[in-house]
Amino acid sequence: MKLIGSLTSPYVRKARIVLAEKHVGYTFELDVPWNDDSQVPDYNPLGKVPVLIMDDGTSVFDSRVIVEYLDSVNPVSRLIPDGNRRRIAVKRWEALADGICDAAAAIFLERKRSKTQQSGQWISRQQKKVEGGLEAAARELGDRKWCDGNAYSLADIALGCALGYLAFRFPEIKWRENFPNLAELSDRLEKRPAFMETAPQD
Template identity: 60%
Template sequence: MKLIGSYTSPFARKVRVVLAEKKIEYDFVIDSPWLEDSKVPSINPLGKIPVLVLDDETPLFDSRVIVEYIDNVTPNNKLFPAPNRERTEVKRWEALADGICDAAATAFLEAKRPKGQKSNEWIERQRGKIMRSLEFMAEELGEKPFCMGTHFSMADIAVGTALGYLAFRFADINWQESHPNLEKLFTKLMQRPSFADTVPHD
């Protein structure tokens, strides 16, 4: 199988971390829908990354669909629990983390628009979502070693990816200082090869 994405996309990183944790080999094809000659729209009609192309050429998107598929490919290192209340909580963590990434990516792209076209009000709206989500995240985590308590799960991968993207694109949002429990979790996650080997870069 091959994964189409970029080194900067937090959603592609999330998938790469899951593939590493599951010890699944794949080809990483660098592409972005923002490139003029991008092949992404011809593979994913939504024109978004990441896209996982299976061996039979079936394209899977978006990242939440992809990671759930990958977790079911092999029985080792399960990241999602069986369908129950706990699974719903894991997916809620993932939705929250993905929402932070969505807001951050939107604010980043808006800020790159020409001065007369960009909306500072829109950027602040996205940053507000991020700040509220970080508060909620920190409160939910509390003093637990991992998002779901004592065990590593998809919730931690999603949260770690979101925090990593903020550290990469929004250093001025100093979540490390305002939410030390999130920094503690992030530091622990960065000790895992799956995270250390997928740090975003331009």
């Protein structure tokens, strides 16, 4: 298998971490979809990363679809529980974490536009989503070690990638000070080999 993606995307990082945690062999092809010579649209008509290329050439895109497929490939270290209630809880965490990333990425892209083209109202709206997402994550995590209780799961991977992206792109957001339990979870996750090997970089 081959994974196509960038070194900054939290969605690509999520897929890479799942591949590592599941011990699935693959090759990583670096491709930034914003570049004029990007080949990403050849594999994903939406022009987004990550894209997983199967051995038969079939492309799988959207990080949520990719990680769900990968969790079924190898029974070792299941990251999405089998029970419907716990499964939905973990996928809900993933949706929350991805939503934080969506809003943060929207801010990042808006700020790349010229000052005269930027919309302060749009940025403010996305900032509220990030703040709301962090507040919800901290409240629901509480004093638990992991998002799903006592077991490490996709929920932790997704939230860890979101927090890592904020630390990377938005150091001005003081989520560590405001939400100590999220900081503790992030510190615990960033010590795992899969997280250390996929730290975002320009």
